[in-house]
Amino acid sequence: xxxxxxxxxxxxxxxxxxxxxxxxxxxxxxxxxxxxxxxxxxxxxxxxxxxxxxxxxxxxxxxxxxxxxxxxxxxxxxxxxxxxxxxxxxxxxxxxxxxxxxxxxxxxxxxxxxxxxxxxxxxxxxxxxxxxxxxxxxxxxxxxxxxxxxxxxxxxxxxxxxxxxxxxxxxxxxxxxxxxxxxxxxxxxxxxxxxxxxxxxxxxxxxxxxxxxxxxxxxxxxxxxxxxxxxxxxxxxxxxxxxxxxxxxxxxxxxxxxxxxxxxxxxxxxxxxxxxxxxxxxxxxxxxxxxxxxxxxxxxxxxxxxxxxxxxxxxxxxxxxxxxxxxxxxxxxxxxxxxxxxxxxxxxxxxxxxxxxxxxxxxxxxxxxxxxxxxxxxxxxxxxxxxxxxxxxxxxxxxxxxxxxxxxxxxxxxxxxxxxxxxxxxxxxxxxxxxxxxxxxxxxxxxxxxxxxxxxxxxxxxxxxxxxxxxxxxxxxxxxxxxxxxxxxxxxxxxxxxxxxxxxxxxxxxxxxxxxxxxxxxxxxxxxxxxxxxxxxxxxxxxxxxxxxxxxxxxxxxxxxxxxxxxxxxxxxxxxxxxxxxxxxxxxxxxxxxxxxxxxxxxxxxxxxxxxxxxxxxxxxxxxxxxxx
Numbered sequence: 001x002x003x004x005x006x007x008x009x010x011x012x013x014x015x016x017x018x019x020x021x022x023x024x025x026x027x028x029x030x031x032x033x034x035x036x037x038x039x040x041x042x043x044x045x046x047x048x049x050x051x052x053x054x055x056x057x058x059x060x061x062x063x064x065x066x067x068x069x070x071x072x073x074x075x076x077x078x079x080x081x082x083x084x085x086x087x088x089x090x091x092x093x094x095x096x097x098x099x100x101x102x103x104x105x106x107x108x109x110x111x112x113x114x115x116x117x118x119x120x121x122x123x124x125x126x127x128x129x130x131x132x133x134x135x136x137x138x139x140x141x142x143x144x145x146x147x148x149x150x151x152x153x154x155x156x157x158x159x160x161x162x163x164x165x166x167x168x169x170x171x172x173x174x175x176x177x178x179x180x181x182x183x184x185x186x187x188x189x190x191x192x193x194x195x196x197x198x199x200x201x202x203x204x205x206x207x208x209x210x211x212x213x214x215x216x217x218x219x220x221x222x223x224x225x226x227x228x229x230x231x232x233x234x235x236x237x238x239x240x241x242x243x244x245x246x247x248x249x250x251x252x253x254x255x256x257x258x259x260x261x262x263x264x265x266x267x268x269x270x271x272x273x274x275x276x277x278x279x280x281x282x283x284x285x286x287x288x289x290x291x292x293x294x295x296x297x298x299x300x301x302x303x304x305x306x307x308x309x310x311x312x313x314x315x316x317x318x319x320x321x322x323x324x325x326x327x328x329x330x331x332x333x334x335x336x337x338x339x340x341x342x343x344x345x346x347x348x349x350x351x352x353x354x355x356x357x358x359x360x361x362x363x364x365x366x367x368x369x370x371x372x373x374x375x376x377x378x379x380x381x382x383x384x385x386x387x388x389x390x391x392x393x394x395x396x397x398x399x400x401x402x403x404x405x406x407x408x409x410x411x412x413x414x415x416x417x418x419x420x421x422x423x424x425x426x427x428x429x430x431x432x433x434x435x436x437x438x439x440x441x442x443x444x445x446x447x448x449x450x451x452x453x454x455x456x457x458x459x460x461x462x463x464x465x466x467x468x469x470x471x472x473x474x475x476x477x478x479x480x481x482x483x484x485x486x487x488x489x490x491x492x493x494x495x496x497x498x499x500x501x502x503x504x505x506x507x508x509x510x511x512x513x514x515x516x517x518x519x520x521x522x523x524x525x526x527x528x529x530x531x532x533x534x535x536x537x538x539x540x541x542x543x544x545x546x547x548x549x550x551x552x553x554x555x556x557x558x559x560x561x562x563x564x565x566x567x568x569x570x571x572x573x574x575x576x577x578x579x580x581x582x583x584x585x586x587x588x589x590x591x592x593x594x595x596x597x598x599x600x601x602x603x604x605x606x607x608x609x610x611x612x613x614x615x616x617x618x619x620x621x622x623x624x625x626x627x628x629x
Contacts, residue, residue: 210607
């Protein structure tokens, strides 16, 4: 027997052929067609007789049994004899201001999710094949401008950030279906895992960067920073920096002009006024403008977390942006040149040439390893008489370094650090950093010349302001945007969040590049396949399905772990790959070759792969460049 279904934005109504025992309060086909708020994206489609259940975004349980739709939470309706094994949603709790707190969305369980590692790999393979076909069609037969001229307006997609989320999304998004606008203060993607190598001259800075317009030349890019999101008006408020020099410079006589970008659909960006002049040397003012959106993807990443330690921002170097790596490379060479001056005392040389790395994660360990290689391979050639004063110290607050790895790999990393004569202080917390000293919690004072802070990441100010402006997000009391299983921001319709700035209450994921890149690609595919994103569970009609993916309901996001890699110095690396219940752990020189191969392959373009490879060859043949600019 065939039954019929129709979906609304908050529930599903099912109608069945008339029965003698059927209560009059149930849905009928005619009532379903004329029901208020019925989703216009759905048509009456046949469904197979059976029993299913679903969970709405409001926490209400819905049970579908033998073609009937029933509300399991309504005692007035007779429930089915077979009940789904789902715990009821938590009741709302009052907030400090008296308003009820929104409960987090219940997990979808295993519906639509792969239970095996090989099944998840197969899904990724199919997705990659579909992405490759889309990329080829976009390069050869793009028809986006033709659609605009034909009077077919496209939804407007605004992407905040050009990091792992933004780059993965922009590379995959179908520009035939969306007008894409990227807003970020930098116009390039940065491969951050290569920053420790770039800071010490192994690779060049431009080899780690990929212009965002090279990833997709058919998107629009604004060099600005997002200040806030007005979810009711669906507008992103932005601020662009006006510099004293360069292409963005403007004179005093040009300040009265207003720059507008207009299409057939109306203004997309405006600069209606200027803010006060900034005190920075190259900044003379700001331009403020609004960008409306249909969908907005927040992928601004994270910021350096100093844990409010006094003196960190004033005296430490970071490894978060290209500018940080450039400053650090120049400082390392400057320290050696200052220590090499004839009037410098031996005591001052010992202080100047003491390099301290705070943080025992992959970034800190890799920089310590790269620094050791620089000292034994290049510094010995140019500053041989100064090597007796050089020391490298790694400070970690946790009991071990590289806590993401298995205990056996942590021990091997510690052995390698000792063999490289790198002092590792575990269980030590920094309480203050002055111009020449680092104070630890146990009272120890360490004199230093260069301090690199790699102790972790925190939330961006923009994310904190966005959470405080939304009552639903504020009720969760999180430092990240809370999203559902399809990466939709709860309480903000049409807004997605991915990467370090987003979290799922039921399945939190680590703040890594792998997670951010996969989430950005997932959101792009969700948009490309034209699911009904306003529905509780995103679904699509028959005419929006493709021959590759025939699924009606969108699968929740699943993270496919490709393993962990870390360079530990002395041409040795570590790798860990978990496949189901099996864990593969490698370390040594062979793993170092795997580490380099993976980093070369994971570059986002062939241009970057070639540049990185030639940089490694140049460094091996001619050594690192110690020129100062």
